[in-house]
Amino acid sequence: MQVSNSPRTLFDKIWDDHIVERLEDGTCILYIDRHLVHEVTSPQAFEGLRLAGRPVRRPDATVAVVDHNVPTSDRSKPIEEPESRLQIETLERNVAEFGVPYFPLLSASQGIVHVVGPEQGISLPGMTIVCGDSHTSTHGAMGSLAFGIGTSEVEHVLATQTLLQRPAKNMRVFVEGKTGVGVTAKDIMLAIIGRIGTAGGTGHVIEFAGSAIRDLDMAGRMTLCNMSIEAGARAGLVSPDETTFSYVKGRPFAPKGEAFEQACAYWRTLASDDGAHFDTEVTLRAEDIVPSITWGNSPQDVLPVDGIIPSPADFKDPAQAAQVQRALDYMGLEAGQKIAGTPVDVVFIGSCTNSRIEDLRSAADIVRGRHVAPNVRAMIVPGSGLVKREAEAEGLDKIFLDAGFEWREAGCSMCLGMNPDRLTPGQRCASTSNRNFEGRQGPGGRTHLCSPAMAAAAAVTGVLCDVRELIREPV
Amino acid sequence: MDKFTQLTAIAAPMPNENIDTDQIIPARFLKTILRTGLGKNAFAAQRYDGNGAERPEFVLNQEPYRHAEILITLDNFGCGSSREHAPWALLDFGIRCVIAPSFADIFHNNCFKNGILPIRLPREICEMLMDDARQGSNSRLTVDLEKQVIIRPDGETVSFDVDPFRRHLLLEGLDDIGQTMAHDDAINTFEHQASRAWVPSITMETTK
Ligand code: SF4
Numbered sequence: 001m002q003v004s005n006s007p008r009t010l011f012d013k014i015w016d017d018h019i020v021e022r023l024e025d026g027t028c029i030l031y032i033d034r035h036l037v038h039e040v041t042s043p044q045a046f047e048g049l050r051l052a053g054r055p056v057r058r059p060d061a062t063v064a065v066v067d068h069n070v071p072t073s074d075r076s077k078p079i080e081e082p083e084s085r086l087q088i089e090t091l092e093r094n095v096a097e098f099g100v101p102y103f104p105l106l107s108a109s110q111g112i113v114h115v116v117g118p119e120q121g122i123s124l125p126g127m128t129i130v131c132g133d134s135h136t137s138t139h140g141a142m143g144s145l146a147f148g149i150g151t152s153e154v155e156h157v158l159a160t161q162t163l164l165q166r167p168a169k170n171m172r173v174f175v176e177g178k179t180g181v182g183v184t185a186k187d188i189m190l191a192i193i194g195r196i197g198t199a200g201g202t203g204h205v206i207e208f209a210g211s212a213i214r215d216l217d218m219a220g221r222m223t224l225c226n227m228s229i230e231a232g233a234r235a236g237l238v239s240p241d242e243t244t245f246s247y248v249k250g251r252p253f254a255p256k257g258e259a260f261e262q263a264c265a266y267w268r269t270l271a272s273d274d275g276a277h278f279d280t281e282v283t284l285r286a287e288d289i290v291p292s293i294t295w296g297n298s299p300q301d302v303l304p305v306d307g308i309i310p311s312p313a314d315f316k317d318p319a320q321a322a323q324v325q326r327a328l329d330y331m332g333l334e335a336g337q338k339i340a341g342t343p344v345d346v347v348f349i350g351s352c353t354n355s356r357i358e359d360l361r362s363a364a365d366i367v368r369g370r371h372v373a374p375n376v377r378a379m380i381v382p383g384s385g386l387v388k389r390e391a392e393a394e395g396l397d398k399i400f401l402d403a404g405f406e407w408r409e410a411g412c413s414m415c416l417g418m419n420p421d422r423l424t425p426g427q428r429c430a431s432t433s434n435r436n437f438e439g440r441q442g443p444g445g446r447t448h449l450c451s452p453a454m455a456a457a458a459a460v461t462g463v464l465c466d467v468r469e470l471i472r473e474p475v
Numbered sequence: 476m477d478k479f480t481q482l483t484a485i486a487a488p489m490p491n492e493n494i495d496t497d498q499i500i501p502a503r504f505l506k507t508i509l510r511t512g513l514g515k516n517a518f519a520a521q522r523y524d525g526n527g528a529e530r531p532e533f534v535l536n537q538e539p540y541r542h543a544e545i546l547i548t549l550d551n552f553g554c555g556s557s558r559e560h561a562p563w564a565l566l567d568f569g570i571r572c573v574i575a576p577s578f579a580d581i582f583h584n585n586c587f588k589n590g591i592l593p594i595r596l597p598r599e600i601c602e603m604l605m606d607d608a609r610q611g612s613n614s615r616l617t618v619d620l621e622k623q624v625i626i627r628p629d630g631e632t633v634s635f636d637v638d639p640f641r642r643h644l645l646l647e648g649l650d651d652i653g654q655t656m657a658h659d660d661a662i663n664t665f666e667h668q669a670s671r672a673w674v675p676s677i678t679m680e681t682t683k
Contacts, residue, residue: 020665021658029658031665033674043508051511052476054652060676090508101677122677152559152588152651160655162662255673263673 007273009170010239011205014145014270018128020162030165033127033144035157036113037064037100039091040418041132045155046094056098057161063122064095064102067112071420072381072408075106084419098158111384111410114138114352118222119384121251125240125267130157135352135434136235137228141221142248143240143270145205148229168234169203169279172272174210177286182468184362185220186354186432186451188212188284189227190292194302196282201233204280207272208238212286218247219358226353227434230299239271291467294436294449295339296327301436303339305454305466311335330438331446332426340465342448346429347372347459348441349452350381350408351415354432357390359452364396366456366470372404373462379406379421381413405459417442430458476590478648482571483617484544487534488605492549496582499553500564513560514567535568539612545572547605549598553582562589572618574625576601587641588650592620594635604633620646 008016020029035058042064049056056062069084079085088105095102103110109120114135117123125143130136132154139146153163173192193200206228208221216224221238228236238244245264248254255263290304303309309328312321312335328335333342349355349363360380372378380400382388388410391397397407414421415433417440423429425444432455433440436447448464457467504516521533529536535543546565552575553561562585565573571591576598578586586593596604607614607627617626620642624632644650649657665671 021661029655029661031662044510047508047510052650052652060678063677087508124674127674156652156655159652160662161666162655162658164651164655253675253677255675259673259675266670266673 007276009172009272009276009278010143010207010237010270011145011168011170012276014126014128015167017126018145023164027164027166029162030128031162032130032157033061033124034117034122034129035062035154035161036117036122036129036131036133036136037062037091037095037154038068038113038131038133039066039087040068041151042094042154043087043090044151045132045158046090046098048155049098049158052159054159056100056158059099059101061161062100062158063117063120064091064100065110065113065116066091066105067110067410068412068416068418070105070409070411072411072413073420075409081420108385108389111382111387112352112355112412114222114226115355115383115387115410118142118218118247119251119386121248121254124248124254124263125244126263126270130163134229135226137233138222138226138352140225140228140236141218141238143238143244143267145235145237146225147235168205170277171201171204171206171233171280171282172278173206173208174281174283175208175212175286175289176210176283177212178215179212179286179289182291182453182466182471183286183289184291184451184453185216185223186449186454187289187292188286189224189230190294190299190302190449191284191289192282193227193231193299194292195284196231198230198298198300199232201228201231204233205235205237206231206233207278208236209272210283210286213238214241214243216243217358218243219356222356223353223359227299230434240267291451291454293339293430293454293464294447295331295333296324297330297436297438298327299434299436299449301327302449305340305464307339309333309335309337309339332428340463342464343428343462344376344430344448344458344464345427346414346423347376347378347455348381348414348429348431348433349379349455350383350413351431351433352383352412353434354452355381355383355387355410357387357394359432360387360391360396361394363452363456364399366453366467367403367405367460368399370403370460370470372459376459376462377406378404378459379408379414381408381421382410384410403460414441416440417445423447430455430464476648476650476653479571479590479592479620479645481617481619481621482544482592483615484571485539485542485612486545486547486574486604486608486614486616487540487543488608489534489546489548490602490605493551493554494548495554496561496579499561504560504564507560510559510563511567513564514569517564517568542569544569545574545608545616545618546570547574547601547608549601550576552578553586554579559585559589562586562591566591574601574604587645590645590648590650592618592637592645594618594625594637596633596635600633
């Protein structure tokens with residue numbers, strides 16, 4: 001339903017096309033095309049349906065997967081932690097009772113919900129996609145409006161396939177130019193968050209645009225949109241293009257044949273019109289972006305890899321200075337020192353930010369022919385069973401295993417301290433995940449966010465270091 | 476959500492201010508996968524001793540108040556964390572109505588979402604109703620949401636205010652979901668638009 005003829009943003013178009021009804025106070029009943037469900041935020045929602053005697057309105061638009069609680073070691077054994085086991089068993093009971101399609105733990109397609117959705121062609125351009133998880137923003141890379149919701153809203157979508165929503169503001173981030181050697185989507189996103197801050201996107205949906213974004217493959221765009229949430233935004237978006245369409249084509253749940261052509265014709269209309277109004281616009285030059293790493297406990301605490309750890313004295317605002325001091329203390333870092341050269345204990349390559357085949361390939365390029373430094377525990381956790389299989393078919397597992405990495409099963413793993421993969425207090429980790437909050441990877445754990453290539457470089461040198469020094473001439 | 480029209484029930488007096496959500500349901504009980512089943516741990520710290528035995532002095536451990544469906548208390552009930560587990564615990568215990576001079580905002584909202592009627596009344600009236608409640612099983616209060624009155628054991632009435640929209644939802648037993656479901660025709664029409672023909676269905680067979 002187009003509301004006016006004035007130029008519209010990509011967000012406006014998807015929004016307008018999903019309005020079921022506009023209520024008197026401006027709230028919209030928004031139709032939801034895809035509802036992804038995982039074991040942690042859904043139990044009370046299903047319970048609510050059961051108590052009210054309501055069915056799931058559209059099981060055929062809903063997909064469930066287990067990821068947060070699952071161990072990433074040997075899956076043939078029962079899950080040890082009773083509360084984790086209960087959440088998983090509860091999901092299994094719920095999907096059976098309500099007829100919701102489900103990828104079980106032992107399925108080759110199981111994986112992190114935000115990896116599985118696009119990979120299966122469940123998440124498609126032009127859709128509205130929700131999940132009881134903030135990193136649902138990942139799916140915006142498809143050119144879809146995708147955002148996280150709470151448990152009451154999960155129940156609302158299960159029952160009605162809609163949500164009561166008010167429109168967000170529009171923000172556009174342009175990244176123009178060509179990125180340099182060793183610079184990945186992760187570095188672009190860290191640079192964006194470093195520029196606008198973790199509250200910069202509050203109340204907005206961010207559309208990523210510009211030539212450097214067009215040049216990214218789908219995995220890179222997913223990394224970018226994934227961390228929109230760390231920039232404070234409700235969602236991230238990339239306008240769908242030929243890269244998107246060729247990614248989608250042939251995926252198990254993508255439209256086929258004529259339906260695909262019909263879909264493509266529609267998807268091609270999904271770009272912001274010339275002259276569309278953005279409430280906020282930001283531009284970065286791709287050439288200015290270098291391999292980056294975080295030093296503190298907020299994703300905006302980002303440094304170029306050759307940067308210097310800040311000092312509280314650099315900040316006029318006493319509250320800010322105190323926060324910097326607190327982060328330095330927690331992270332066990334010295335103000336004024338180079339971040340490069342800091343020894344690490346653990347390297348984690350995984351999470352819905354960076355666990356796709358492209359991420360593993362870029363890490364393997366650095367690792368090939370090298371060995372994990374002594375005293376470093378290095379782990380690779382593919383984002384899904386299918387990513388794992390594909391990597392094995394390419395022989396990447398062998399590169400990692402020969403180098404001394406652990407090669408694990410798919411899941412959220414060390415991205416959050418909910419399953420057995422955790423940092424111990426004081427351990428320092430180069431991590432490809434998205435949050436470096438205190439205790440996020442385990443109580444007392446110290447997280448440095450970076451790209452898969454940078455993490456791989458830290459694994460083989462044993463210290464945070466500049467990946468560009470390890471990149472070999474192409475043979 | 477169950478309708479709330481008229482309730483005649485035992486009321487339990489809790490003459491304290493600032494009863495927070497941590498008291499209503501302590502944090503260690505939040506790991507549940509259910510909204511139900513929290514009632515046995517409602518007010519756990521006051522209700523049980525270190526060995527899990529009931530403390531006889533706590534009002535909800537006493538007859539007839541262990542059957543209470545109305546709670547009468549003092550200022551700022553439900554302050555603290557936003558946990559929806561607090562109204563879930565009260566409801567599961569059997570409480571359908573809380574009467575107090577004031578409520579914490581989020582808790583107040585959460586009550587309506589879960590079919591609990593929170594009633595704000597001046598402190599003197601709350602104390603008067605608490606005295607009624609202290610008369611035990613012979614003293615039932617009737618809360619009539621349609622007429623917006625509380626009928627005391629002696630037949631006297633006390634009227635109260637309530638937001639008309641929320642009153643409507645409670646009387647009809649409608650939650651947000653129920654509200655949206657009233658727009659079912661519009662949702663159906665939306666779903667069947669020709670322009671949406673490309674959107675594929677996901678079926679059980681295909682995920683195997
Ligand atoms: S990988 Fe991390 S951020 Fe992604 S869904 Fe799992 S816990 Fe959340």
